[in-house]
Amino acid sequence: MDKLQIKELLNGQKFRLTSERESLLDVFASSSSMLTPSQLYELADKHDINIGxxxxxxxxxxxxxxxxxxxxxxxxxxxxxxxxxxxxHHFVCLSCHRVMDIQGSCPSFDVPDNFRVSSHRSDLYGTCSDCQTANDAGCTH
Ligand SMILES: [Zn+2]
Ligand SMILES: [Zn+2]
Ligand SMILES: [Zn+2]
Incomplete structure (x- = not known):
């Protein structure tokens, strides 16, 4: 999805993408880890983005x-x-909070008759390879 499409989607939600907000979006988009709102706020501050x-x-x-x-x-x-x-779907590292998109087909579920599914989430949580190596290296046993 390009910036223009996102801009239009946000406009549809009555959220105007000013240049400061666009910079905020860029910072968010370039992060490989998931962030809490306050972490994103701090990151924006480091990039001199003046936003509340x-x-x-x-x-x-x-x-x-x-x-x-x-x-x-x-x-x-x-x-x-x-x-x-x-x-x-995603793989979420609980150690470094890195989020990776993963390949694979959607899981199938036994949905009760006449229930209409409109969306689903399927994410895996665990430890990424980097964090496993880091943990192994730090092990003194
Ligand atoms: Zn990790
Ligand atoms: Zn994703
Ligand atoms: Zn799926």
């Missing part, structure tokens, strides 16, 4: 609504990852 925490919350909310951000609930905290494309 309320706007960060609002952007993430609107992006989620239009399907460009995906929320993940880990230990009671909501993290968000940028997802600029069609339906896919």
């Amino acid at each position: 925490l309320t706007t960060v919350y609002r952007l993430l909310e609107v992006l989620t609504k239009v399907g460009v951000a995906t929320p993940f609930l880990v230990d009671g905290t909501i993290f968000y990852a940028y997802c600029g494309c069609e339906h896919h």
Whole structure:
């Protein structure tokens, strides 16, 4: 999905993508890890993007609504990852919070008769290869 498409989607949600907000979106889109709103806020601050925490919350909310951000609930905290494309599944590293898109077909479920499924989520949580190596190296046994 290109920037123009996202811009239009956001406009449809009455969220105008000003240049500061666009920079915020860029920072979010270039992060390989999932972020909490305050982590994104801090990251934006480091990039000298002058934006309030309320706007960060609002952007993430609107992006989620239009399907460009995906929320993940880990230990009671909501993290968000940028997802600029069609339906896919994720691998979430619980150690470094890296989120990777993974390949594979959608799982099948026994849906009760006459129930109409409109969407599903299927994400895997665990430890990425980098974090496993790091853990092994730190092991003194
Ligand atoms: Zn994704
Ligand atoms: Zn990791
Ligand atoms: Zn699926």
